[in-house]
Amino acid sequence: MKLFYSTTSPYSRVVRIALAEKGLSQVEGVLTDPWKDAAALLAANPSARVPTLQLDCGRSITESLLIVMWLETHQPVPTLLGTDASAVLSKAGVAMGAVDAAAAVIIGRKMTDASFDESPVGLRRRRSVIQALSELETEPPALSGGIPDLSVIATVVLVDYVRFRFPGATWVPATPRLDRLVEQLRSRPSFADSAPRDMPPS
Numbered sequence: 001m002k003l004f005y006s007t008t009s010p011y012s013r014v015v016r017i018a019l020a021e022k023g024l025s026q027v028e029g030v031l032t033d034p035w036k037d038a039a040a041l042l043a044a045n046p047s048a049r050v051p052t053l054q055l056d057c058g059r060s061i062t063e064s065l066l067i068v069m070w071l072e073t074h075q076p077v078p079t080l081l082g083t084d085a086s087a088v089l090s091k092a093g094v095a096m097g098a099v100d101a102a103a104a105v106i107i108g109r110k111m112t113d114a115s116f117d118e119s120p121v122g123l124r125r126r127r128s129v130i131q132a133l134s135e136l137e138t139e140p141p142a143l144s145g146g147i148p149d150l151s152v153i154a155t156v157v158l159v160d161y162v163r164f165r166f167p168g169a170t171w172v173p174a175t176p177r178l179d180r181l182v183e184q185l186r187s188r189p190s191f192a193d194s195a196p197r198d199m200p201p202s
């Protein structure tokens with residue numbers, strides 16, 4: 001199996017953490033800038049987006065949460081759904097919605113410029129991030145002692161992505177409880193190895 005991923009992509013990071021936590025580290029990582037339309041990525045995914053997981057049979061699975069769904073069926077143990085799947089998925093959805101909103105601001109800047117942030121759509125996306133962070137801060141996902149579940153993974157990916165893309169932004173709410181969760185996982189290999197960083201120059 002091959003995973004096309006980028007080091008800036010929060011969606012790729014969710015899948016990289018999921019693979020590592022499930023012990024599927026034999027999957028070959030293919031570092032790919034999706035904006036450069038690499039032929040291999042385009043052949044594997046008509047949307048040319050990362051993450052894209054290419055199975056040994058040649059079939060591809062795209063979309064981060066569908067990849068996680070496939071991993072759950074392919075290798076159910078250890079599960080990323082904890083002991084209360086609806087609670088985990090509910091919180092993971094809040095975090096992934098905010099990941100989408102934060103990524104939409106970055107794409108909006110690509111389409112226009114930094115003024116996108118203050119546009120009606122930009123402000124709406126920013127509000128989604130603020131609301132989601134505030135909701136997760138009120139009741140953070142819990143580390144239950146086993147492997148981090150999908151709600152923990154998505155929340156840490158969100159917090160780190162917001163810090164990475166909007167450093168020092170005054171509109172980002174303080175989230176001391178989420179920060180503690182991030183700190184607890186910072187040195188765990190699956191999280192440390194996938195921490196967001198700029199893509200190397202090609």
Ligand SMILES: N[C@@H](CCC(=O)N[C@@H](CS)C(=O)NCC(=O)O)C(=O)O
Nearest residue numbers: 009010011034049050051063064065
């Ligand atoms: N819904 C997709 C989003 C994937 C996505 O937007 N990936 C970005 C990188 S963060 C990408 O490949 N962008 C290239 C493009 O939009 O052309 C998922 O969950 O995997």
